[in-house]
Amino acid sequence: SQQGEEDPQALSIQEGENATMNCSYKTSINNLQWYRQNSGRGLVHLILIRSNEREKHSGRLRVTLDTSKKSSSLLITASRAADTASYFCATDGGAQKLVFGQGTRLTINP
Amino acid sequence: GAVVSQHPSRVICKSGTSVKIECRSLDFQATTMFWYRQFPKQSLMLMATSNEGSKATYEQGVEKDKFLINHASLTLSTLTVTSAHPEDSSFYICSARDLGVPSEAFFGQGTRLTVV
Numbered sequence: 001s002q003q004g005e006e007d008p009q010a011l012s013i014q015e016g017e018n019a020t021m022n023c024s025y026k027t028s029i030n031n032l033q034w035y036r037q038n039s040g041r042g043l044v045h046l047i048l049i050r051s052n053e054r055e056k057h058s059g060r061l062r063v064t065l066d067t068s069k070k071s072s073s074l075l076i077t078a079s080r081a082a083d084t085a086s087y088f089c090a091t092d093g094g095a096q097k098l099v100f101g102q103g104t105r106l107t108i109n110p
Numbered sequence: 111g112a113v114v115s116q117h118p119s120r121v122i123c124k125s126g127t128s129v130k131i132e133c134r135s136l137d138f139q140a141t142t143m144f145w146y147r148q149f150p151k152q153s154l155m156l157m158a159t160s161n162e163g164s165k166a167t168y169e170q171g172v173e174k175d176k177f178l179i180n181h182a183s184l185t186l187s188t189l190t191v192t193s194a195h196p197e198d199s200s201f202y203i204c205s206a207r208d209l210g211v212p213s214e215a216f217f218g219q220g221t222r223l224t225v226v
Contacts, residue, residue, distance in 0.1 A: 033215075042217035043203070088153060096142050097156060098144070098215055100154045
C-alpha cells in the first residue's frame with residue numbers, strides 16, 4: 001500500500017532555480033529516503049535521513065524531516081536540465097520494505 | 111555502489127503465455143528482494159517480498175498464482191507472470207537491500223512488459 005503523498009505532483013522551473021518537493025506519510029518510520037527515476041528506468045538512491053535527524057545535505061540536495069508533522073522535503077538548489085526526472089520519497093518502517101510516495105515529476109527548462 | 115541487474119529490459123508476449131523476469135544482485139548477497147509494479151506516471155506499488163529459501167510474502171490484492179516468485183539463491187530472484195493478459199502490461203522493477211539497517215535499496219533497471 002502507498003502511504004506517502006507528495007506535492008506538487010508536477011513542477012516545472014527554469015534552470016538555475018531551486019526546486020522544493022514535499023512528502024507526507026502516515027505511520028511511524030525508521031528512516032525516510034529519496035529516490036530519483038528517469039523516465040522508463042530504475043530508481044537511484046539520493047539520500048537517507050534517519051528518524052532522529054532533522055536535516056541532511058548531500059551536494060546540491062537538502063532534505064528535512066519533521067516527524068511530528070510526518071513530513072519531509074527535498075530541496076534541489078541551482079537546478080540543471082539533467083535534474084529533470086521523477087522524485088519519490090520512500091518510508092522505511094521496518095521489515096526492510098520501502099513504501100513509496102506518489103512522486104513529483106520535475107522538469108527543468110533550459 | 112551495489113548493482114542490481116534486471117533482465118530482460120523489454121519483453122512483448124502474447125496473451126496466455128508466461129514471462130519470466132530475473133533480478134540479480136551482482137556484488138552483494140541479498141537475502142531479501144522486492145518486486146514492484148509501476149503504471150505510467152504513477153508510483154511504485156510493492157507486489158511482494160522475496161525471501162531466499164522460503165516463500166514470498168505477497169501484498170494484499172496481489173495474486174500469488176499469477177505472479178510466481180522464486181528466490182533460489184542469495185543473488186537471484188525471479189518473477190514469472192503466468193497466463194499473461196493485456197492488463198498485466200506494466201513496468202516491473204526489482205530491488206534488493208544489502209545487509210545493515212538503515213540502508214538504501216538498489217534497484218534494477220526495470221522490465222517493460224507488453225502483453226498483446
